[in-house]
Amino acid sequence: MTKFEYSPAPESTSIVDIKSEYGLFINGKFEPAKGNKSFETINPATGKPLARIAYATNADVDKAVNSATEAYKKIWSKMPASERGKYLYRIARILQERAREFAVLETMDNGKPIRETRDVDIPLAAGHFFYHAGWADKLDFAGLGNSPKPHGVVGQIIPWNFPLLMLSWKVAPALATGNTVVLKPAETTSLTALLFAEVCQQAGLPAGVVNIVTGDGSTGAYLVNHPGIQKIAFTGSTEVGKGIARAIAGSGKALTLELGGKGANIIYEDAAMDEAVEGIISGIFFNQGHVCCAGSRLLVQESVLDEVTTKLKSRMELIRIGDPLDKNTDLGAINSKAQLEKIHELANSGDQEGAQRWSPQCELPTDGFWFKPTIFSGVAQSHRIAQEEIFGPVLSILTFRTPQEAVEKANNTPYGLSAGIWSDKGSKILWTAQRLKAGVVWTNSFNKFDPASPFGGYKESGWGREGGRHGLSAYVKVVK
Amino acid sequence: MQTKSPELVHDETSLKQFLLKLSPVDQVGVDSRAAMLGTRSIKNSSKNLAIDLAIRMVDLTTLEGADTPGKVRALCNKAVRPDPSDSTVPHVGAVCVYNDMVSIARAHLDSIGGKDVPVAAVSTAFPSGRASQAVKIQDTQDALDAGAGEIDMVIDRGAFLAGKYGQIYDEIVLIKSLCGEKAHLKVIFETGELVTYDNVRKASYIAMLAGADFIKTSTGKVVPAATPSVVLVMLEAVRDFYAMTGRRIGVKPAGGIRTTKDAIKQLVLVKETAGEDWLNPSLFRIGASALLNDLIMQRMKMRDGRYSSMNNVTLD
Numbered sequence: 200m201t202k203f204e205y206s207p208a209p210e211s212t213s214i215v216d217i218k219s220e221y222g223l224f225i226n227g228k229f230e231p232a233k234g235n236k237s238f239e240t241i242n243p244a245t246g247k248p249l250a251r252i253a254y255a256t257n258a259d260v261d262k263a264v265n266s267a268t269e270a271y272k273k274i275w276s277k278m279p280a281s282e283r284g285k286y287l288y289r290i291a292r293i294l295q296e297r298a299r300e301f302a303v304l305e306t307m308d309n310g311k312p313i314r315e316t317r318d319v320d321i322p323l324a325a326g327h328f329f330y331h332a333g334w335a336d337k338l339d340f341a342g343l344g345n346s347p348k349p350h351g352v353v354g355q356i357i358p359w360n361f362p363l364l365m366l367s368w369k370v371a372p373a374l375a376t377g378n379t380v381v382l383k384p385a386e387t388t389s390l391t392a393l394l395f396a397e398v399c400q401q402a403g404l405p406a407g408v409v410n411i412v413t414g415d416g417s418t419g420a421y422l423v424n425h426p427g428i429q430k431i432a433f434t435g436s437t438e439v440g441k442g443i444a445r446a447i448a449g450s451g452k453a454l455t456l457e458l459g460g461k462g463a464n465i466i467y468e469d470a471a472m473d474e475a476v477e478g479i480i481s482g483i484f485f486n487q488g489h490v491c492c493a494g495s496r497l498l499v500q501e502s503v504l505d506e507v508t509t510k511l512k513s514r515m516e517l518i519r520i521g522d523p524l525d526k527n528t529d530l531g532a533i534n535s536k537a538q539l540e541k542i543h544e545l546a547n548s549g550d551q552e553g554a555q556r557w558s559p560q561c562e563l564p565t566d567g568f569w570f571k572p573t574i575f576s577g578v579a580q581s582h583r584i585a586q587e588e589i590f591g592p593v594l595s596i597l598t599f600r601t602p603q604e605a606v607e608k609a610n611n612t613p614y615g616l617s618a619g620i621w622s623d624k625g626s627k628i629l630w631t632a633q634r635l636k637a638g639v640v641w642t643n644s645f646n647k648f649d650p651a652s653p654f655g656g657y658k659e660s661g662w663g664r665e666g667g668r669h670g671l672s673a674y675v676k677v678v679k
Numbered sequence: 680m681q682t683k684s685p686e687l688v689h690d691e692t693s694l695k696q697f698l699l700k701l702s703p704v705d706q707v708g709v710d711s712r713a714a715m716l717g718t719r720s721i722k723n724s725s726k727n728l729a730i731d732l733a734i735r736m737v738d739l740t741t742l743e744g745a746d747t748p749g750k751v752r753a754l755c756n757k758a759v760r761p762d763p764s765d766s767t768v769p770h771v772g773a774v775c776v777y778n779d780m781v782s783i784a785r786a787h788l789d790s791i792g793g794k795d796v797p798v799a800a801v802s803t804a805f806p807s808g809r810a811s812q813a814v815k816i817q818d819t820q821d822a823l824d825a826g827a828g829e830i831d832m833v834i835d836r837g838a839f840l841a842g843k844y845g846q847i848y849d850e851i852v853l854i855k856s857l858c859g860e861k862a863h864l865k866v867i868f869e870t871g872e873l874v875t876y877d878n879v880r881k882a883s884y885i886a887m888l889a890g891a892d893f894i895k896t897s898t899g900k901v902v903p904a905a906t907p908s909v910v911l912v913m914l915e916a917v918r919d920f921y922a923m924t925g926r927r928i929g930v931k932p933a934g935g936i937r938t939t940k941d942a943i944k945q946l947v948l949v950k951e952t953a954g955e956d957w958l959n960p961s962l963f964r965i966g967a968s969a970l971l972n973d974l975i976m977q978r979m980k981m982r983d984g985r986y987s988s989m990n991n992v993t994l995d
Contacts, residue, residue, distance in 0.1 A: 203728055203950055203958050208720035314718060473915050474708025517951050526720035623703040643705050 205519075208526045210313045215304045220251045221389070223259055223413060224396035226266035227406025233258045238415070240389060243310035244523050244532040244567045252389045255412040257421050260381070263410040264427040267352040267379040270407025275379050276349065278405075284335030287375055289402040291328035294321065294367075297398070301391055305363055306523045308390040310532030310567070311486050313524050323648055324367035327666070330650035331375035334671060338376060341668050344677035349377035350429040350453055353674070354422045357392075358435045359385035359534050360489040360590075366392055368654075368665045369432050370409060376674040378430070381410045383422055385435075387535050389413045420446070428452060432673070434491070437588075437614075437659045444662075455663030455673045457491065457655060459588040460616030463609035464494030464645060465631065467602075468503045470621035474643065476510045479594070482619060482645040484518060484530055484572050488592040489538070491660075492617035494645050496585060497574075498605050501598040508576060508596065516559045518572050530592060533568040542570050542591035549575045549584040554595070580611060588614070602627060606634045615657025619645045638664070687924070688888055691845035698844060698884060704876035704912055713907035719947045726943070730978050731769055732958060733942040734761060737974070738799055738931065738966045740775040742806075742899060751780045752787045753995045759793035762975045763993060765982075771971065772960040773829055775799040778818060781825035797828030799865070803854060806869070806898035808833040812850070819857050830858050831865045831895060831931075834882065836872045844885055851889035865893035865931055865964075870909045871901035879909055883916035886928075893929035899966065904934025907944055914952035927956065933966025939977040942970055 220237065222229035231237075232253040239248050255263075275283070294301065301324075302316035311320075338347050353373050357365040362384060373380050384392035392411050399409050412418060416439070423431055423443050430453035433443055437458040447454060464482045466475050482494025499507050523531035533539040550556055558571035570591055578585050578595040585595050599605040609618055618637040620628050632640045638656045641647060648654070653669035655661055663673045688694040721729055739758045741750060755774055762768040770793065774784050778800045785798050800822035804810035810818075819830055832854050838846045851866055858864045866886040870879050886894050894913055897904035910932045917928045930953070936942055942965060949957045957963050972992050979987045 201728060202955060203732060203946060204725060205719065205721060206723040206725040208722045318718070469703070471705035471708060472702040474705035474712070477708055477712050526718070623705070643708065 205527045207522070209522060209524045210303055210306075210526060212303055212307065212524065214300045215307070217250050217304070217307075217390070221253060221393045221413070223253045223255050223263070224393065224399075224409070224411040225259070225263045226410065227400065229396070232256055238386070240308060240387060242307050242567070243387070243534050244564070246566045246568075249308060250390065252393075252413045255414040255418050260412055260418065260421050260425060263381045263412050264352060264425050266407040267381050267410050268427055270405060271351050271379040274405045275408050276377055280336035280338065280377070283374065283377060284332045286402055286404050287328050287332030287335060287371060290398055290404070291325050291332060293398045293401055294325040294328060298322070298325070301363060301394060303524070304394055305391050306531070309359065309362060309388050310523055310534050311489075312528040312531045313526055314528065315486060320361055320364045323650070324363045327367040327371045327650045331371035335375040338671070338675065341671055343668070343672050343675055347376070347675035347677050350674065350676060351378060352428055353378045353380055353430040353432060354425065354428040355380060355382045356419045356422065356431070356433045356435065357382065357384055359388040360486060360491070362388040363391040363395065365434050366395055369434075372665070372670050372674050373432075374408065376671060378674055379408045381412060381422060381428070383412050383414060383419050386415045423447060430454070430674070433457070440661065453673070455665070456661040457665060458616075458659060458661040459614055460491045460493065460656065460660050461496055461586065461588055461612050461614045462492055462494045462617035462619065462637070463496045463498050463612075463635075464619040465599075465605050465609060465621065466497065466499045466503065466507055467620070467622040467624070467627060468500040469623050471623055471643065472503070472506065472510060475621040476507065476514050478619060478621060478643070478645045479511055480514055480518070483594040484592050485646050487531055487533055487570070489534060489590055490646065492639060492646065492654075494617070494619050495589060495594060496609075496612075497594055497596045498599050498608055499596060500605070501600055504598055511574065512557065512559070515572050515574070518559065518561070520561050520569070520572070521564060530572055533570050533591060536568055538590065539568040539570060542589055542593060545584055545587060545589045546573060546593055549578070549582065549595070552582045552584070554578045554582055554584060580608060586612065602631060606631060610634075610636045613659040616660035617641070694844055694848060694885070694888070697888070698881050701880055701884060704880055706876055709876055709908045709911055713911045713948070716911075716947050716951055717907060717944050721943050721947070727981055729943045729946050730939060730974050730981065732946060733939070733965065734971065734974050735769045735772055735960045736963055736965050737771040737971050738773045738775045738933070738964045739771045739971055740899065740933070740966050740968050742775070742777060742801060746777060746780055748780070748783045750995075751776055751783050755784055755787045755793060755796075756791060757971065757993065757995050758796050759788065759791055761971055762978070764991075768975065768978065770796055772964050773797045773799045775801065775831065775966060777801060777805070778822035778825065778827070781822050781827045785826035798826060799829035799831050800825070800827035801831045801833070801898070803832040803850070805831070805833050805867075806900040808835045809837070812853070815850070816853070816857065819854050823857060823862055827862055829863045829865060830854065831867055833867045833869060833898060834886070836869055839873065839878070839882060844881070847882075848885050848889045851886055851891060855890040863892040864890070865895045865929075866891040867895040867898055867933075869898055869901055870896045871903045876908065876912045879912045880916055883913050884920070887916065887920045887926075891928060893931050893964070895931040895933055895966065897934040899934040902935070905932030905936055907948060910945060910948055911952060914948060914957070917957070918953045927962055929962040929964065930957070931964040931966055936965055936967050937969045938973050942974065
């Protein structure tokens with residue numbers, strides 16, 4: 200009898216209509232960049248081009264900021280809060296209605312599996328708009344102080360790992376609190392932001408309330424330094440985040456930064472082991488490990504190291520890697536050539552520093568950018584792969600002997616974004632959670648997100664919070 | 680208490696210690712893993728293969744007070760030739776009946792060319808398990824004498840919940856000794872009454888250590904029954920027990936699996952938990968009655984490219 204293998208089950212791409220060229224979204228309309236400059240966006244799973252994207256010049260960014268300023272002064276700041284809320288609800292519903300289109304487009308542009316865009320990215324993005332829509336007319340009661348007021352025009356720069364989701368984390372609270380927006384998506388993943396621009400048109404959002412300028416790091420840098428911006432929200436690397444903090448110091452601009460991480464995932468010997476192994480898998484292989492809060496440092500109690508490693512390896516053999524559009528794919532493509540090179544470079548440093556690399560037997564597609572799910576055992580705190588953010592499907596396994604040592608090792612990092620604790624013992628979980636210096640601590644779960652739950656980092660993982668009431672406070676000025 | 684695996688447990692104390700050392704089960708984690716596996720998309724040739732595999736795994740069941748010889752014979756006909764219009768449809772895994780129907784089923788199966796289809800008898804005061812040991816022994820012996828090739832015994836859930844694990848263990852050993860080489864032993868937990876996944880894991884190990892050939896979720900008389908999460912926990916148990924002892928124990932979900940989609944989800948759980956070796960009627964069965972016709976209808980749909988009327992599928 201033949202084996203029960205899953206036949207290919209690709210999601211159809213007929214639902215998306217990818218144009219050959221995309222303009223900038225300024226003042227409610229699409230327009231080409233000055234001088235018709237553009238760049239290519241590709242499908243990282245195939246390496247084939249998808250479209251050309253307008254490359255915003257400084258003059259284009261000026262125009263976008265002006266349009267956001269006019270919209271703020273003339274329309275958005277004068278509109279009753281309940282009316283603002285209606286637009287957000289409308290956007291949320293349209294995102295749900297067009298969920299499949301967004302999921303397919305996101306998968307094509309980013310390389311992440313359709314299972315994740317369909318079940319995580321897009322439903323959560325809609326969830327953020329629904330959540331913040333409810334706050335729009337209730338800000339006085341959000342516990343932020345007396346009559347919170349918007350900043351005005353906010354500049355937002357988002358990364359490529361969760362393109363639409365990070366857009367929603369930024370745009371939804373900004374609009375709910377009465378700000379207008381100039382958003383710059385990541386260079387490699389602009390398409391869903393531009394489809395979102397169509398959603399803004401479809402929702403009848405007043406022109407200029409949301410403006411989207413596509414480009415690269417220099418576009419972002421110009422936006423950050425623009426005098427017409429009152430607040431910057433950035434998600435991305437710690438290096439760029441530090442640069443932004445330096446650039447706007449003394450300018451009076453408000454700033455939130457959501458930066459890198461090297462999350463510790465702590466497995467105690469009394470953990471529910473099968474579920475802990477699932478948690479390790481979702482901690483590091485969710486979204487190819489392109490997750491700032493990934494559980495990329497596994498801290499295992501030494502007494503169960505062999506059991507955990509054995510179970511983890513057999514579970515990794517089951518990871519289905521390949522066509523991101525296939526509904527049964529678990530691990531998709533690395534987002535870009537540059538990122539793939541960075542992952543290779545750090546993984547090679549693991550080999551050189553004496554850690555043991557292991558990957559399951561699996562074939563990688565020949566085109567596009569791919570990296571096998573990988574674990575390193577025998578990793579020491581002093582190894583680069585224990586200290587630096589790899590931002591790929593690479594897990595470093597370290598051990599500890601006591602809860603005290605687990606906490607010390609977990610906190611021994613310049614970052615402090617996330618951590619996980621696996622134990623069946625409530626008192627030990629609470630003891631540990633209280634001592635971890637991380638913005639998010641998951642217990643017996645990992646990489647779970649909710650719009651009502653604030654997200655953000657300690658130390659070099661960032662400033663401020665996104666989501667929940669804490670996240671709202673970043674978008675308002677409070678007169679005491 | 681005498682044990683079959685003296686290297687693992689040798690008396691009630693060591694059995695309790697063994698059970699205490701089992702890793703706990705996290706309910707939220709199990710449910711989310713089972714739900715994720717439920718999203719697997721099975722199409723085209725893999726669906727064809729899954730449907731035929733599922734038909735071969737069905738323990739076609741009738742366990743009603745109203746069962747008659749006529750009803751049981753009809754069930755046997757269905758078991759041997761599930762789709763009279765298509766001779767390529769395989770026969771089911773077994774026919775499952777109460778013990779007084781075993782001889783009727785066995786004789787009829789033999790007379791219609793169904794010698795390969797075993798008769799499974801529910802036993803030990805099914806479904807509640809509330810009877811004296813003498814009655815449970817006689818119940819099982821009757822079924823064996825009548826030609827049952829498989830015994831589906833229930834555990835005493837009262838004893839389990841009272842912590843009398845040694846008693847459960849001993850009863851399984853006893854029934855297994857009656858079965859000998861003649862019959863396979865399936866041990867039914869009634870997971871809907873054990874309630875927690877930790878209990879399901881404990882019961883799985885008690886049964887496996889005591890010599891069960893199969894562990895089975897439910898009687899079909901209690902809801903919830905064979906939920907994907909419960910089956911996942913049991914598949915993890917047989918996988919880990921194999922790693923521990925080199926013995927492969929079968930799994931039989933029963934109760935609530937009515938559609939092809941449900942059945943295929945079960946096969947996905949098997950493939951991605953216990954592994955390919957278990958994708959075989961000798962190690963995985965599905966206790967069901969209505970499921971078979973849905974499998975046949977889906978099989979027709981795959982063959983003809985359109986859905987058929989239920990009138991084209993024989994009732995029994």
